[in-house]
Amino acid sequence: MTQTLSCPRIATRQNGLEMSRIVAGMWRMGDWGMSVEQRIAFIEQCIAMGVTTFDHADIYGNYAVEALFGEALRAKPALRGQMELVSKCGIKLLSPKRPQHSIQHYDTTRAYIVAQAEESLRQLNTDRLDLLLIHRPDPLMNFDEIAEAFTGLKAAGKVLNFGVSNFSRHQFEALDRRIPLATNQVEFSPLHTAPMFDETFDGLQDKGVAPMIWSPLAGGRLFTTTDAAAENLRLVIKEIADRMRQPFASVIFAWILQLPSRPIPLTGSGRIEAIREAVAGTTFTLSRDDWFKVLRAARGHEVA
């Protein structure tokens, strides 16, 4: 595969935040066992490929990943100006690092959102987040209060754009009416097709807002699940990949990228070759026949 592969860029909505079409997800960074030099090298290789957007959450790696990334930024401050930083808040984990939490729960109060955004800035060694997401819809969330928290963070220059994650269409639109949102980050893959059928993608397309996609490879289960349906899905994707002379994972990224809501997939790997395969998925499209072959194998039945 060519070394000059370059990831395209996309605005999540008209005149809105621009990010790389493939985003590097940092959830698993704590498992990668990288030294600070290796983290810097990984970030630099992503940026060289045009993958300039990095996705975090306060809780990743049991509240540790932002600091690992921040250590790389402290060692090489020039990297910050070459990237967009995304983080999330709103989940409180049971953790020895948070002994005051007596139950895993959500907190979308104004005070907590502001405090966690400021904590993310400290951990990441930066003065601003390009995008802050509410991690999960909170049954106790008050849309007006979240919008006030976002407005305050924006006025202070601490967060430039806002969004949500795992929100329903209605929840997204309720908050978006109060403050324009950049995205809804949701789970989607051939093993999790719900957003295509529950109005999540249709609602976002209608508003011209691009979704971000987490676990596009089903967290790796696309390679490992052994039931008959998954085996068949793998065979179908492999046949297309072999015929198109593309890597297996690239075909899955291409399949996702082809949706008209303009999805922005996140990678989850610490291997630069896996990031390259994701970016390669931006360079070709599937025929309508092949696209529907993957859908049929994913759902186990024809469309009516």
Ligand SMILES: NC(=O)c1ccc[n+]([C@@H]2O[C@H](COP(=O)([O-])OP(=O)(O)OC[C@H]3O[C@@H](n4cnc5c(N)ncnc54)[C@H](OP(=O)(O)O)[C@@H]3O)[C@@H](O)[C@H]2O)c1
């Ligand atoms: N908003 C939310 O609620 C939410 C939830 C979960 C995740 N996220 C975000 O989404 C990002 C991506 O999620 P994910 O990690 O589940 O993504 P994914 O790409 O679906 O899964 C990545 C996993 O698949 C494995 N894998 C096996 N073969 C692979 C191949 N050929 N190419 C690529 N990966 C392969 C990777 O292992 P190797 O490392 O060995 O390649 C890794 O463990 C996370 O980092 C996080 O930023 C958000």
